[in-house]
Amino acid sequence: MNHLRLIASFLLALALCACASSPSASQKADDGHTAQSDPVETDTRKPGTESASLSPLHADGTQLLDDQNQPVVLQGYGTFGINSKPEFVNENTFRFLKEEMGSQVIRLAMYTAESNGYCTSGSQDELETLIDKGVQAATATGQYVIIDWHILSDGNPAQYQGQAKDFFGTVSRKYTGNPAVIYELCNEPNGRDVTWPVVKSYAEAVIQEIRANDKNALILVGTPQWDQAETEAGKDLLKDAGNMMYTVHFYAATHKDQQRQDLSTAYEQKLPMFVSEFGITEASGNGALDEQSGRTWIDLLDQDKISRVAWAISDKDEASSIFKPGTDPDSPSLSDLTEWGQWLRKVYTGKDTDDDKDSQGTSGSSEETAELKSGDNELEVSLKQSNTWQSDGMTFTQFDLTLTNHSDQPVTGWSEALQFTKDVTINQSWNGEISASGSSVTVKAGQYHTTIQAGESVTDIGFIVKSDGVVEQK
Template sequence: MKKILQRAKENLTASKLDLGIFISCIIVAGLCITVLAILISRDLTMDNEVVFYETASPTDAPQTTQEITTMTETTTAQQDTTYTYDVMEDGSEVRQTELLQADITAGSSWSANGERYVQYNIVIRNISDHTISGWELVLNFDGTVYVSDSWGGVYTVYDDRILIEPVAYTQELQPGETKETGVILYADQYPDLVKYSIKTEGVSQCVSMEETTAVTVDEPENNVTENTENQGSSEEETTGQAAQDPQKNQTTYTSGSLHVSGTNLYDSQGNIFQIRGVSTHGLSWFPEYVNSEAFASLKSYGVNTIRLALYTSEYNGYCTGGNKQELKDLVKKGVQIATEQGMYVVIDWHVLSEGNPNTYKDDAVKFFDEMSRTFANQTNVLYEICNEPNGGVEWSEIKSYAETVIDVIRNNDANAVIIVGTPTWSQDVDVVSQSPLGSRYSNIMYALHFYAATHKDSIREKLNTAYSRGLPVLVTEFSICDASGNGSLDKESAAEWMNLLNKDGIGYIAWNLSNKDESSSLLKSSCSKTGGFTADDFSQSGQWYFNQLP
């Protein structure tokens, strides 16, 4: 009997062991199936991920990829979601979630190296009543896309989808606050955004682009038309003067919207675009040259850009007693005429005698807000926000001013090229190259000014240093006389400058369109014309300059 009880006990123990093993196997199998289901259901394929960190230029992106271990699940079901719509100024509707809203705009587009590029600008807005910390945005395109450049976020590419996560300064949003991010994409054809999903605080909303017009595309024409129209030309030829052929091919703003990449300015086709311009003198001094005949005449000699110099202080300056409305109207007239002539135009806030651009910062903010709202839909307008900071003003002070004014312009125009003045009468571009504006600012250039008889090897070396460090520079004012705007001409130094600028594809704008009795004036003091200029009307510096233009 004892043996029978012992055997029964052994059999019961074995049965419990087998049952435990069986139950453990079932649990493990269930866990495996769950993990497999999660992996299969992930919305984004992990095999082809490329992580793009916030970067000022494509070369700043890290060369290695980084695995993302957590991934937001996006939803396509919208039955349980209540949406409202914001009606934008252009009449389009932008769908809102209950917490965050994403306004996405397709801006400049161009072709290069067989690829199609487009810049997407994104504004994330907190529409809730509390602070939000952290968000994720997923963009779905109609085909495989690649990132050339990005700012304001960490961009991870999964074939036809991009995950965007915030960086430190775009992470947190107070109620009503907006944060900006953006990316330049390229693909073998125009990369259309199909839908996007935004997630925060565990709530994920998906928006189909078939159901909302949140994305607007202003794609320029694919073909560039060379303008060969003869306007205001002369058949006269004078020895040693500008005997240019006014019917030569000219590059005008039919090159489309301009954009900055690396050290250079590019047109909508992805080609380096070299500005070759003329600046007015102070608009209060010489308003009569803002007319169609004058601009058409300059264009016929190869000029593709007009700079409108609005002095802030001197002689009825905008901030020191000048008639603000009349001056603004004159600027707007100049933009209109340049546009009609197929030319680019720079609106120049001509800081000079006050030295520090912060002196009239409030006026600058209001002025550029109005101008950028007025010309937000034009692709030929550039903004120069402080002509020549001087008097010992540090770059940090200029930088602070620039950030304020740029934000105002960007609120109205996400893509316009903006030019920032540099210390010491816009000469210290080498100093700026050590600490340029942050990478969240795109399409930014930095001004260099020179007068060839005064500024020689030392300033050219500053340019070389800045260029080698990747700083995009535009010469928005120069002449071939001394720094006073008068005195003798130095054509040898001027030739060295032009060789350097042309070698690196750096644009330049000559000072100045007037008949003022000084060496830098492009017209003779005896010339009473305000348009229809012939070669004989040009001063020595004018003859030299127009002979430089291809």
């Protein structure tokens, strides 16, 4: 008799669950091109995670909305390249960001070319496993997760279009129906010939791969000039792409009134925008924090209800890392936050870290690094002009630097002086300490390339100069 009662109770429970899981008409969005389709049978969410509590997201006009058509403004944090900082793809770190730092979304930045890139020297199997670990860790902590195809030195996304199609085909099959997963197709397209039509053609091809598996997933598409040519996209929108938005990036110490005006112009063009990377340092990721410009940016994003993701979940010794060097990813604390991390916490949560961190103790972390010996040989220097454009009566020119150590000794603490035909000022720079005086530009070893090993070539250092006319190297 007891067995019969148990069986009857079990069957009744199954019936009730079946009824509860059937979607009602009111649960389906009815907003034209962004309407949500009926739920698919495949559910990639693991039991016990919090992804079930996350609403499917869709863009309508300029706004990101949930499944009840209510505006959503996500705020969160992006990893440094998972290729070089895999230890921070960590559920404990993500949970700290959620509970202490106001995070709602994690961006997984997977470099495609440099730093053991997915399309060059990296292990694709290991990187795909790391992406899956990141997706599971983010959803386990109740956060959305952006899978970021992080092009940078390979500025034209079409260069690895075939690999991108295969990758997004694979992950979109794997995560079909998971409302937490967002796909970002191309971080910061850049280069002389990388115009919006080039990026648009690439995006159309990759979106087709995703839509073959998932009709409703949110897709983010980058714009040229390091995600700062959103107004060009606004003049020629993607067609039949479904649920998608365009990405904008800024670093507040470099990008100020002009870039803010561009964002406002794109908003007036009814462009759905998502800031998938930002900081308040210089565009290089280093330099002093410009809190005033940063606050102006945040106010503008709040005004237009634009989501934002801060760079970077890292303990690298640079101004744009939110953690101090030596932070343990398994047990981060408020005492581990850099000045940038503390600023973000206050902006995201309204909490002043100085008032709270004493309660967590001062675990501290060592910032000592081993002293490296320098070689005696000079480096071979190659400078390439890769892009030039006009803006506000000024000429902007991008130069990419290659340094090759032909000696049999590592070279440390190097410095190179470059001469140009005109006086210049530095507009942006990356992966080195770069300064200008008159027509001379000095490039010094930054934290990222302090030592260049014997036989090694470094190709990801570069800068953009501003001048009153065409400038060339002497």
